[in-house]
Amino acid sequence: VMLVTGGRLGDVYGRKRLFMLGMAGFTLTSALCGLAPTPTLLVAARIAQGLAAAAMTPQVLSTIQVTFAPQERGRAFGVYGAVIGIAASLGQALGGLLIRADLFGLSWRPVFLVNLPIGVAVLVAAAYFLTETRSATTPRLDLGGVAILSVGLFLLTYPLVEGRDAGWPAWAWLCLAASIPVLAAFVLFERRVMARDGSPLVVLRLFRERAFVAGLLVSLPNNAAGAASFFLLALYLQLGLHFSALVAGLIFAPGALAFFLAATVSVKLTPKLGSRLIAVGLAILIAAGVMGSIIVHRTGEAPSPLLLALVSIIQGLGAGSTSPPLFGAILAGIDRNDAGAASGVLSTAQQIGSALGVAIIGVVLFGVLAAHAPRVSGDLAPEFARQLAAVQGDNERATTVADFRACADDRARSHDPAIPPVSCQRPSLHGSDPAVASAVATFLQRANARNYANAYVVSLLASMGFVLIALASAFCLPAPRERHTDRENR
Numbered sequence: 001v002m003l004v005t006g007g008r009l010g011d012v013y014g015r016k017r018l019f020m021l022g023m024a025g026f027t028l029t030s031a032l033c034g035l036a037p038t039p040t041l042l043v044a045a046r047i048a049q050g051l052a053a054a055a056m057t058p059q060v061l062s063t064i065q066v067t068f069a070p071q072e073r074g075r076a077f078g079v080y081g082a083v084i085g086i087a088a089s090l091g092q093a094l095g096g097l098l099i100r101a102d103l104f105g106l107s108w109r110p111v112f113l114v115n116l117p118i119g120v121a122v123l124v125a126a127a128y129f130l131t132e133t134r135s136a137t138t139p140r141l142d143l144g145g146v147a148i149l150s151v152g153l154f155l156l157t158y159p160l161v162e163g164r165d166a167g168w169p170a171w172a173w174l175c176l177a178a179s180i181p182v183l184a185a186f187v188l189f190e191r192r193v194m195a196r197d198g199s200p201l202v203v204l205r206l207f208r209e210r211a212f213v214a215g216l217l218v219s220l221p222n223n224a225a226g227a228a229s230f231f232l233l234a235l236y237l238q239l240g241l242h243f244s245a246l247v248a249g250l251i252f253a254p255g256a257l258a259f260f261l262a263a264t265v266s267v268k269l270t271p272k273l274g275s276r277l278i279a280v281g282l283a284i285l286i287a288a289g290v291m292g293s294i295i296v297h298r299t300g301e302a303p304s305p306l307l308l309a310l311v312s313i314i315q316g317l318g319a320g321s322t323s324p325p326l327f328g329a330i331l332a333g334i335d336r337n338d339a340g341a342a343s344g345v346l347s348t349a350q351q352i353g354s355a356l357g358v359a360i361i362g363v364v365l366f367g368v369l370a371a372h373a374p375r376v377s378g379d380l381a382p383e384f385a386r387q388l389a390a391v392q393g394d395n396e397r398a399t400t401v402a403d404f405r406a407c408a409d410d411r412a413r414s415h416d417p418a419i420p421p422v423s424c425q426r427p428s429l430h431g432s433d434p435a436v437a438s439a440v441a442t443f444l445q446r447a448n449a450r451n452y453a454n455a456y457v458v459s460l461l462a463s464m465g466f467v468l469i470a471l472a473s474a475f476c477l478p479a480p481r482e483r484h485t486d487r488e489n490r
Contacts, residue, residue, distance in 0.1 A: 007344020022056025027119025096249025240452025262320025300453025
């Protein structure tokens with residue numbers, strides 16, 4: 001919600017200052033998260049952490065934009081993209097390792113507390129290496145624009161994040177519908193502010209840049225697909241296959257290294273291939289999605305972690321070939337005075353894309369889980385009954401099989417996998433016979449794994465629709481020569 005405002009604050013008050021204030025706030029609020037004694041205080045600390053991140057994050061892209069000469073920016077954005085990609089993916093492995101280690105008996109808390117030494121190190125490095133930059137036109141902060149845009153983005157993003165868990169009640173749809181006129185009112189307000197004093201929160205001339213608009217149309221669905229694929233794989237690994245957080249995180253790690261390699265190579269290829277490299281990267285992502293779907297479809301109950309890691313590698317190659325040149329393409333023609341606002345808009349589009357991807361694909365995933373559960377449990381029921389035949393009579397066996405199916409189906413429909421449904425507490429599923437209890441546990445896990453595999457395949461293929469939209473938009477990006485000519489003409 002506050003990313004655009006954070007970017008504009010950097011233009012007004014200095015990008016180094018806002019980066020350091022944001023990093024200091026993020027470090028402090030990470031400590032508050034890690035030490036939170038109650039869930040309510042944890043949520044409050046997370047809100048403050050998000051505000052600090054919104055002040056910090058846009059300053060990175062805008063600082064690159066104004067610090068480096070045009071011929072150097074491609075390489076700088078390439079390094080930025082490589083670091084972002086490897087950090088995001090290795091963060092999954094580090095998070096899993098920290099949870100598995102249970103340092104000092106602190107459970108999940110080190111996931112936040114690890115930010116303290118990192119934050120301090122970054123603050124020291126920023127103080128030494130960064131130079132202060134700000135807009136030469138000394139714009140004022142558009143408080144009216146901040147208020148309207150904040151309301152509009154909240155109405156858009158909150159139901160996307162919370163709607164599914166709440167069962168998509170009426171308020172979620174009302175919020176989504178209300179976001180449209182509020183965001184339209186923001187555009188009209190910004191036009192008025194621009195005509196009055198030339199200091200709007202978002203300079204609407206940004207959207208006259210073909211590369212900026214086309215790049216946003218690539219970035220939003222690309223982020224939707226990326227967030228959805230992370231979301232799907234994490235749930236499949238941990239809820240479907242019951243892999244530990246560490247193993248799940250390690251499956252992501254090879255993709256991070258592949259991303260770093262591809263992003264490094266893309267720096268050299270971008271001057272020659274331009275936007276075509278972005279299209280190639282998106283095509284690789286589609287190939288990875290299809291490959292992942294085939295692997296899980298064929299080995300859904302017990303897929304090889306090595307094969308899943310291979311898919312992660314291919315996804316990393318595709319993403320690494322896409323993101324760094326995309327940053328450069330979007331910001332190539334942006335005036336340095338508007339760098340913060342442009343970076344804020346880009347970051348906001350990425351976050352909205354991520355929320356949209358998880359919301360839509362989450363609906364697909366949990367819808368398929370619920371719809372396919374009876375078929376999955378029905379397919380396993382005959383085999384389950386045969387295994388019980390040696391230890392149970394016909395009537396008792398029929399009751400156990402029926403209760404097994406009810407438990408498996410209800411668990412697939414549950415909004416909270418951590419809470420067993422009532423049907424899973426029936427006595428027939430927890431009898432005194434160890435053979436029966438073992439068979440129940442085995443077949444419930446098989447049903448769960450098979451159902452999650454089916455849902456994963458359908459949802460992953462659905463998420464490829466976002467990548468196809470991004471791929472179509474990539475062909476609207478101007479080639480480097482076109483951008484150079486456009487700037488000369490202006």
